[in-house]
Amino acid sequence: MTTPAPAAVPDAVPATAPVAAPAAERSPGGLVRRHLSLVITAGLAAVAGLAFHRVFGWAAVVPVAAVAAVVPTVLAALLAGPRAGRPWPLWISLVLSVLAWAGAVSLTLFRAHLADGSLPRVIGIGLRDSWKGILTTLLPAPARPELLVLMHVLVWLAALAGAETALRTSLRVAPCLPALAAFGVALAMGVGGPGSNPPLVAAAAALIVALALVRSGAEGSAGGLPHRLTLGAAATAALGALVLFAGPYVPVSGDRYDPRDQVQAPPPQQRDSVSPLDRVGGWLLSPDEVLFTVRADRPQNWRLAVLDRFDGVTWTSDGRFAPTGSRVPPAGEDGERRDVGQRVTVMNLPGIWVPAADRPRSVEGLGVVVDPVNGTLAAARPLRSGQSYHVTSSVRQWSEKDFTGVVRQAGDAEARAALELPDGPGAQKAPPQIAEFRALAQRVARGADGPLQQAQWLEEWLGTYARYDVTVSPGHNYRQLDFFLGQSRRGTPEHFATAFAVLARTLGLPTRVVVGFRPGRTAGDGLREVRSGDVIVWPEVRFAGLGWVPFDPTPKRQGRSGADDDVAAGETLQKLEQAKRNAASRNRGGKATRPPEPPRAPAKAAEEASRPWWVYAAASPVVLVPSYLVAVLVIPVVRRRRRRRAATPALRIAGAWQQALEHLADVGLTTVRTLTAHEVARFGGRSVGDDARAHLGSLADLVDRARFAGEPSDQRSAEAAWLHSDEVGRLVTARAGRARRLRRRLHPRSLRRRVHAETRDSS
Template identity: 60%
Template sequence: MTTAARYVSLAVTAALAAVAGLAFHRVFGYGPVVPVAAVAAVVPTLLAGLLSGPRRKGRPWPLWLSLVLTLAAWAGTCALTVLRPALSAGTLPRTLRDGVLSGWKEILTTLLPAPAEPRLLVLVHVLVWLAAFGAAEAALRTSQRALPCVPVLAVWTVALPLGVDGPGTNVPLAAVTVVLIAVLVLVRSGESDAGPAWRPLALGVPCAAALGVLAYLVAPVVPVGADPYDPREQVQAPPPQQRDGVSPLDRVGGWLLRPDQVMFTVESDRAEIERLAVLDAFDGVTWSSTARFVPTGSRVPEGPERRRSHTTTQRITVRDLPGVWVPAPDRPRRVEGMPVVADPAAGTLAAAEPLAPGRSYTVTSVVPEWTAEDLEDARVARDAEARAALELPWGPGATSEPVQLDEFERFAAAATRGATSGVQKAAMLAEYLKRYARYDVTAAPGHGYRHIDYFLAEGRRGTPEHFAAAYALLARSVGLPCRLVVGFAGGKRAGGTVQVRAGDVMVWPEVKFEELGWVRFNPLPDNARRSEDSDAVAAGESAQRLEQAQKNAASPRQGPGPGEEPGKRAAVTAAPDEPTPWWVFASVAGAALVLAYVLAALLAPALRGRRRRAGPPAERIAGAWRQALDHLADVGLDASRTLTAQEVARFGASNVGADAHGELDALGDLADRAGSASSPPDAAAADRAWRHADAVGRLVTAKAGRPRRLRRRLRPRSLTGR
C-alpha cells in the first residue's frame, strides 16, 4: 500500500469516527453533539498522523508513545472543550469521574433528549476519541483493509442502545457509514507503489455511493419482527417520589377560599385545561401519586395513540403557585425554559425545586379529543394499570372491610341502573352526581371513606375535591378503573395573557378505556366554576365537546345510526391490526436479491481488473493479456478456445479495426517475452502492457457500444470471469 493511500485512509477513518459520534444525536440532539464529535474525531487522527512520520529507517514512533501522548492530549482537549464549565468552577476531577463511570447510567434513566451537560457529553467525547485513535493507528500500522472500521463500529454499539427511545433516526448516518467503509476498503486495496492511486476510486466511489443510497432506501421497509432492544428496561427505575410535602388535593379547599389569588399566567392562542398532578393510588384515607419521575432535557415521551388530537403551545409564568408540580395541558411533549422531571406513564411534570414566582417556561402539548362516535364503541380497559385503578383498600391498620364499601356499591348501582356499556355507566354516574349534590366552597375538606360517606349520605354539598373523590370511589366499586387529576380550568383575561386564579382549580376523575386511554369526566354541577366576570375564559372547546359527547352517551343507545350496519365500525377499526401480507415481504426480498445481483455483476469485472493490475511485473503483464481477451469477448471472441497471440490479433483486426491489431500484436509480444525470457520483465514493461490493454478496451467500447457491454456484464458468467 502506498504512503499516500495510508494518509488518505486517515481522512476516511476520521470521518467514520465523527459520523459514529453523530449517532448520539438521538440522545442529545445534533446541536450539542456536532462540535464534540468533530473535535474528538479530528484531533487524535492528526496526532496519529504526525507520530507516524519516519523517525529512522522509515520506522514510525512506537505504539506505547502514541498511547501516552493521546491520553495526555485527550485530557487537555476534553478539559478545554466539553468540561470547560467544570474547569472554571473547579469541579473538573469530580465531573470527569462521574461522566466516565456513571454517565451512561444517568442517560439510561433520563428521558431523551438528555440535557447537554458536560458530565454526560464527556461519554461521547471519550468514545469517539478512542475510536478515532484506534482506527487511525490500525490504518497506519496494518495492511488489513477493513480493520480500521472495527473501533468505529464499537461506538455504534453504544450509541444505538442509548438512543433507542430518542427522537429522530440514524438511517442516514448508517448509510453514510456504509459508503465510508466501502471507500476505506477501496483506498486500502489499491495498486502498488508503481500504479496510480485514483484507479480504485474511479469505479469504487460511485458504487459505494450507490450502496449507501440503497441502504438508506431499503432500511425503512426492511421487515423487523421485534421491537429494538432497550437497555432502559434493564436499569432499575427510580422509586416513586413524593415530590411535594403537601398533596395538591389537600390544597384545593384553601385555594377555593382565596379565589382571586393568581396562580400562574398563560399566553396561548386557545384555552386549555391545565393538569397539575395525577393521583392514582388510594389507601382508604388519602390519594397520592405513584409517578416515577425521571430527568429530561426537554422531551416527554408520547402517550397512547389518539384517534384525534390537536397541538398547542403555551408560555406559562409562575406567580403564587406553591409546590413543585408544573402545570401543562395533557399531554406535554416538550418543555423549554425550565429543567423538569417527567413521569413517562402519566406525562405529569415536576420541578427539581419548589416553583419560584416569575419563573417562565414554554410547553408544547398534544391534547386528545374524543367524539360521541369514539365513546360509543369504547370498552373498559383491563390491563395492569387499569386493575390497579380498581383497588379499594380497607385503610391503614384496618382488619376488616369498611362498611362504606357496600354502601358505595349500592349507590353506584342505583346511579348507573340501565347502563349497557362502560362508557354509558361512567357518563350516567357523572350526570347523577351533578344533580345529587350542591357545589359549596365552604364544605370541610377531606376525601377518605368517612368524608365521602358523609358527603353522599348527609351533607350533599362539597367542593371539586368531594365530587371527584366520590366519583372515583363509586366508579371503582362498579368495575370502572378510575384515578383523580388536580388542575385548573378557565381563568381571567388580562391583556394578552390569561390569569389562572386559585378559584379556577379543578379536580376531575378519569376512567380508562381500551384504545382511548384515560378519559376525563365532569361530575360537578353546571353552576360550579362559573365566574360572573365578563372577561372570564371558558375551559376550552375540547372540554366542552367531550362533556357534550358524554351527555349523549348517558342516554341508552337506540340501535345503529342511520345507514350504519351493526358491526361495521368494529370491522373498520380492526383493519389496521391485520398482519402484513406475505407477498410484501417476498417482494422486498426479491427486489433486494435483484439489486444485490446487479451490484455484484457490475463490481466483479472491476475487482478482477484491480487484482490483475497488482503483483510482480510478470503477473501484471499476464493480467493485461487476460483483460484484453475479456474485452474481445464482447465482440464475439470464443474464450473457450486456446488461441495464439497472432490469432487474437487477426480477430481484433477483423472485428474491431486495424488499430486493435497493432495494440494486440504489441501486447501479445510482451506476454510471450514475459513467459519465455530468462530475465523477468520490469515495471515499465508491465505499464506498457496495461496501456495496450486499456486501448483495446476503448476500441471495443467504440465498436460494440456501452449498452452491449453492459448487457454482457449482467450475465452470470461475468461473476466468474468465464
C-alpha cells in the same frame, strides 16, 4: 576440480532495529493511502458520534464528535514520524492519547470546573454514571457535561483505535471496526429518541467501502492510485445512495431491543410534601390570587397533577418520574389530536407541579422531570415567581365515533392499579364504608348499558345529589366521603371528584383524580390570568382503546357565571361531553336514558307536610302516652338486670345497694347524701321494720367491705348482697303497697339514672 566460491552472506539485521514498511508503503502513493485511511477512520468515528443525535440532539453532538474524532487522529499521525512505516511504540501513543483526552475534555465539556479543584472528581463521576443517567432519562437527554462525557470517550477511543490500526496493519477494513462498535452503542442508547439514522448508516457504509478501496492493492495495479480513487468515489456514492433510499423499506421482524428495559428506573417518590388536592380548599376560600399566566393558541383546562394512587386517606401520584431534555413521550392511544402551544409564567403557584394542557409533548425553558405514563410535569425544584417556560401539548379531539359501539373498561396493568381500594394505613380489616359505597354505586348504575353509561350516570347523579359549597372542610378519606354522601351533601370539587373515583372503583371502573385549573380570565393581548379560584378537580376513567376519559361530576358554582367558570370551559371538553351523550343515546338505539333519581323523601311525606299543625297535635298523645308507659316500666327492669350482671363482684354488690336505695325511696327515704351505709340501714329499718333493718345492715357490711377491704369481693358475697336487696324490696312492697309503688314508678323521676350520684351520697 575447482570448488565454486561461496555466495556472499548479507550482514544480519540487529534484533532491536525497527522494522521498516514495505517499499510500496514507503512510496509517495503509500503515504497518500495511509493519510487517506486516517481521514476515513476519523470520518467514521465522527459518524459514530453523530449517531448520538437521538440521545442529545444535533446541536450538542456536532462539536463533541468533531473534537473527539479529529484530535486523536492527528495525534496518531504525528506520532507515526516523518516517514510512514516507522511509528513510535504503541505504549507511548496510548499514554499520550490518555493525557490528550484529559486535556481536551477538561477544556471543552468541563471548562467550568477548572478553577474549583473538583475536575478529577466530576470527570470520574461522569465516566461512572453517565450510561445509567442516559438510560434513565427521557430522550432527548439534557446536554449536560456529565452525560456527554460518555459520547466523548467512545468517539475518542474509536478514532484512536481506528487510526492506530490503519497505521500499524495492512488489513483493509479492520480500521473501521472500532467506529462500528461506537456506532452500535449510539444506536442502542438512542432507541425511542427523536430523529432517524438512515443517512448516517449510508455515510458509514460509504466510508467503509472507500476505506477498503484506498487500502487495497499496490500503486501500479489497475491503473494506479488515481484510477482506484475515481472508481472508489463512484462506488461509494452508489452504495451510500442505495442504503439511504432503500434502508427505510427493508422489512425487519421482531421488537427492537431497548437497553432501558434492563435498567431499574427510580422508585416512586412523594415529590411534594403537600398534595395539590389538599390545596384546593384553601385556594377556593381565597379565589383572587393570581397563580400563573398563560398565553395559548386556544383556551384549555390546564392540568396540574394526576393522582392515581389512593391509600384510603389521600390521593397521591404513583408515577416514576424521569428527567428529560425537552421531549415528553406520546400517550400511545389512537385518535385525532391537535397541537396547542402555551407560554406559562409562574406568579404565586406553590410546589413543584407544572401546569400545562393535556397531553404535553415538549417543554422548554424549565428543568423538569416527567412521568412517561401520564405525561405529568414536575419541576426539579419548587417553582419561583417569574419563571417562564413554553409547552407544546397534543390535545385529544374527542368525537362521537370514539364512543360508538362497545366501550369496555381497560384491563391492562395500569388499569388494574387504578382499581385498588385499600383498607387504609394500619387498618386490620376493610372499613364498612367500602361496602356502603359499593351498594350505593350499584343502586345508581342499575340498568346502565355498559361501563361508559355507568360512569355517565354516576357523573349526572353526583351533580344533582349534592351542592357546591366552598366552606366545607377539606378531606377525602373514607369517613369524610361517607359524611359527604350520607349527611352533608355539600362539598368542593375535591369531594365530588374523589367520591366519583371511589364509587366508580367499586363498580370495576379504573379511575384516577386530576387537579387542574379552568382557562382563566382574559387579561388582554391573548394573555389569561389563572387565579386560585379557578382550581378544579375532575376524575378520569380508563376505557379499552380510548385511554383516560375525563368526567365532570361537580355542579356549577353558585354565584359565578361565564364560560371560563365552567369545569368544561375548554372547547375540547365541551365536545367531549356532547360526544358521550350522543354515543350513549345511540348505543341504546336512539332512546334517551337517565340515571335513577337521587334518594329523596317519599311523596306521602310531602303530602303530610301540607296538613295543618293541629292534626299532629291531636295525634301526638296517641303516640307519646304508650311510649312513656313502656319507658317507665321497662327502663327500671333493664337497669336492675344490668346491675345484677356487672363485670365484677364489687360492682354487683354496689348495684344491689343502689337497688335497695330505690326500694327505700318508695317509703320516703330519698335524701341520703350525708349518711353512711349503716346510717341508711338504721333509718331504713325505722321506716320499714326490724326485718328490713337486718337485711340492710348485712347489705351495708358487704358494701363497706367491697369498698374499703384490702381483698376483693367474691361471687358468694355478691349473691348474698342481691338476696338482701330482694328481701328489702319485698318488705317495702308489703309496707307501702303495690299501688303506691306503681304510682312512684310512673313518676318521671324514675327514669333518671342515679347510679353514680347515689353511690357517692351513700358514702
